[in-house]
Structures are given as C-alpha cells and as structure tokens.
Amino acid sequence: GENWILMVTAQTPTNIAVIKYWGKRDESLILPINSSISVTLDPSHLCTTTTVSVSPSFKQDCMWLNGKEISLSGGRFQRCLREIRSRACDVEDEKKGFKIAKKDWEKLHVHIASYNNFPTAAGLASSAAGFACLVFSLAKLMNLKEDHGQLSAIARQGSGSACRSLFGGFVKWDMGKESDGSDSIAIPLVDEKHWDELVIVIAVVSAHQKETSSTSGMRDTVETSPLIQHRAKEVVPKRIVQMEEAISNRDFSTFAHLSCSDSNQFHAVCLDTSPPIFYMNDTSHRIISLVEKWNRSEGTPQVAYTFDAGPNAAMIARNRKVATLLLQKLLYCFPPQADADLDSYVIGDKSLLK
Numbered sequence: 488g489e490n491w492i493l494m495v496t497a498q499t500p501t502n503i504a505v506i507k508y509w510g511k512r513d514e515s516l517i518l519p520i521n522s523s524i525s526v527t528l529d530p531s532h533l534c535t536t537t538t539v540s541v542s543p544s545f546k547q548d549c550m551w552l553n554g555k556e557i558s559l560s561g562g563r564f565q566r567c568l569r570e571i572r573s574r575a576c577d578v579e580d581e582k583k584g585f586k587i588a589k590k591d592w593e594k595l596h597v598h599i600a601s602y603n604n605f606p607t608a609a610g611l612a613s614s615a616a617g618f619a620c621l622v623f624s625l626a627k628l629m630n631l632k633e634d635h636g637q638l639s640a641i642a643r644q645g646s647g648s649a650c651r652s653l654f655g656g657f658v659k660w661d662m663g664k665e666s667d668g669s670d671s672i673a674i675p676l677v678d679e680k681h682w683d684e685l686v687i688v689i690a691v692v693s694a695h696q697k698e699t700s701s702t703s704g705m706r707d708t709v710e711t712s713p714l715i716q717h718r719a720k721e722v723v724p725k726r727i728v729q730m731e732e733a734i735s736n737r738d739f740s741t742f743a744h745l746s747c748s749d750s751n752q753f754h755a756v757c758l759d760t761s762p763p764i765f766y767m768n769d770t771s772h773r774i775i776s777l778v779e780k781w782n783r784s785e786g787t788p789q790v791a792y793t794f795d796a797g798p799n800a801a802m803i804a805r806n807r808k809v810a811t812l813l814l815q816k817l818l819y820c821f822p823p824q825a826d827a828d829l830d831s832y833v834i835g836d837k838s839l840l841k
C-alpha cells in the first residue's frame with residue numbers, strides 16, 4: 488500500500504584542516520583556489536547524526552536541525568538534493584514486497600532530521616559534518632552507486648570543507664583542474680589507525696557565533712588581498728607535498744610546524760583583506776603563545792595548533808601524555824570561573840580531564 492516509510496541513519500564527524508582551504512575559483516560549484524588537508528575527528532568529538540526518510544505520505548522535502556525545522560530553500564541544499572536525486576537507483580526489498588523504482592524518486596519527498604552532538608551555538612564548524620552526513624545518508628537511502636570520492640564532490644557543493652568528512656583519518660581535498668568540478672574531490676591519505684597516538688583537544692574560546700561567514704570572508708579575501716594569490720600559488724602547493732610526507736612518516740615536528748604556519752598564514756590573509764577579518768581574539772593569541780613557548784622550551788614540538796574561521800583552538804598533541812599536560816597548562820592559564828576566557832577545555836574525550 489501507500490503506508491510505508493523507509494529510513495536511513497548515518498553519523499559523520501567534522502574535520503579540522505591542517506592545510507587550510509580559503510578562497511574559491513568558482514562560487515557556485517565551490518571549487519577552491521588551493522588543495523587542503525584535514526584530519527577527521529573521532530565521532531565522539533564533534534559529529535552530526537542524520538536520519539533521512541522517505542514515504543509516499545510526505546508532501547514536501549523538510550529538514551529539522553536539533554529538533555527545529557529549518558528551510559531547505561537555500562541553493563546549497565537544493566544543489567545537493569538535485570545531484571543525489573539525479574543519481575538515485577531502484578530500491579527493492581523482496582521479502583517485504585517493496586520497491587521504489589528509479590523514476591519514483593523524482594516525485595517522492597524526503598524528511599531529514601539532523602542532530603549535532605555539540606552545541607551549535609558554540610560557533611564550531613558544523614557545516615562540514617552536516618553536509619557530509621546529509622549527502623551520505625541520502626545516497627544510502629536512494630541507493631546511489633557512486634563511491635565516497637564521487638559523493639565527496641556532491642558534499643563539496645553543500646560546503647567545501649564537507650567533502651573531506653566523507654573519509655576518516657587524514658584526507659586531502661584535491662583542488663582539481665576541471666571546470667565542472669568532477670575532479671575536485673576528497674582523497675583519503677591514511678586511515679585513523681595510521682597515527683593513533685595523536686590526541687586532538689578543542690578549546691572553546693567563545694560560545695558566540697562567528698562574525699564573518701566563511702563564504703563572504705573568502706570572497707572578500709580573494710577580491711582584495713594581494714597576499715592570497717601568493718599563498719595559493721607559491722606556498723600551499725609546496726606545503727601539501729611536505730604535509731603528505733610528514734603524515735606518511737608520522738613526523739610530528741614537520742607536521743606541527745606546517746600546521747601552525749598554515750593556520751597563521753590563513754589568519755594573515757584574513758588580516759590582509761579589506762576590510763580586515765579578525766577571527767582570532769586575545770584568548771586565541773594567548774593560546775598560541777602558550778603552545779609556542781612550550782614547544783620552544785622542549786626543543787621539539789609537543790603540540791600543534793590550528794584555528795578556523797573563529798577564535799576556538801584545535802590543538803593536536805603528539806600523544807596522550809602530552810594532551811594531559813596540555814590540559815593542565817590550559818586549566819592553569821585559564822582557570823574555570825564564571826567569567827572564564829575558555830568556555831570548555833575539551834570536547835569529546837572527557838577522560839582527559841580526570
């Protein structure tokens with residue numbers, strides 16, 4: 488009969504770039520001006536869980552984020568939905584005598600319910616996990632035959648950084664050469680087991696939403712910064728090669744040096760934008776000083792830091808012992824109190840705080 492509902496649930500962690508994506512060469516397809524490399528977090532950290540369902544009784548496509556209905560009318564949602572629907576295949580369950588034919592997907596509507604396991608208001612990158620999870624769960628529901636790389640090119644059209652969340656471990660987003668974006672896809676470098684000593688600590692510096700969206704920030708930087716072309720053409724291509732090698736060799740010194748330098752250069756091109764974009768604040772700067780001093784005093788880097796389009800710090804410790812020390816240092820420098828500079832010291836692995 489017409490009384491059925493089919494559901495798929497998927498979970499996708501967010502990712503943190505260690506070589507940053509900043510600047511588009513094509514705004515509607517979301518094609519970047521340089522390649523980037525990221526590490527996908529453990530799902531216990533920042534992740535999105537999405538349930539997608541289809542039923543002939545659904546009158547339109549709808550979406551809820553953390554229980555609140557949100558609009559799907561935005562171009563990025565529409566693009567992802569259109570790309571997935573156009574690749575939908577037959578879905579058949581012989582035992583239940585159930586079949587959705589390829590052509591039925593054009594008329595059927597979906598309901599999408601998405602949850603973040605972290606406060607969305609904390610201004611932490613949620614679009615990466617969100618679009619990756621949306622695309623992946625819809626692809627499963629509609630029985631797409633595309634592989635993760637091809638799906639990453641669809642997620643990319645929701646949010647650039649989302650394409651990297653289709654894989655775990657360290658992931659490269661190759662900028663690609665084609666004008667249709669077909670080769671601007673995520674490529675897994677090594678899986679999460681390759682370098683499992685690393686521990687990622689995220690310090691929530693501010694619970695406020697970021698000031699400048701990445702979309703308008705990137706546009707302004709590309710239009711006004713004289714430094715961005717130098718970064719994209721001369722600096723990042725070399726760093727991509729060096730970073731791939733550092734990851735493959737588990738060379739933490741090179742890894743930390745490249746990550747910190749690239750975060751700082753990303754914030755430098757933001758400052759080089761007119762009007763200038765300030766994503767980091769005093770607390771972010773104090774965290775950088777703390778890590779830099781510590782790394783220098785040890786003679787060899789212990790912790791890498793990186794900041795995205797906001798003041799929150801993502802820190803990668805070379806091992807668990809160092810991560811515990813890092814937390815002690817953070818707690819000492821930023822004592823928890825009512826008007827604390829840090830809202831939260833660690834997201835995910837709370838056992839580090841014990």
Ligand code: PMV
Pocket residue numbers: 503504506507508509523612614615646647648649701702795796
């Ligand atoms: O994908 P977007 O539009 O959220 O942009 C992400 C930009 C950075 O987070 C600052 C860098 C990156 O590579 O993720």
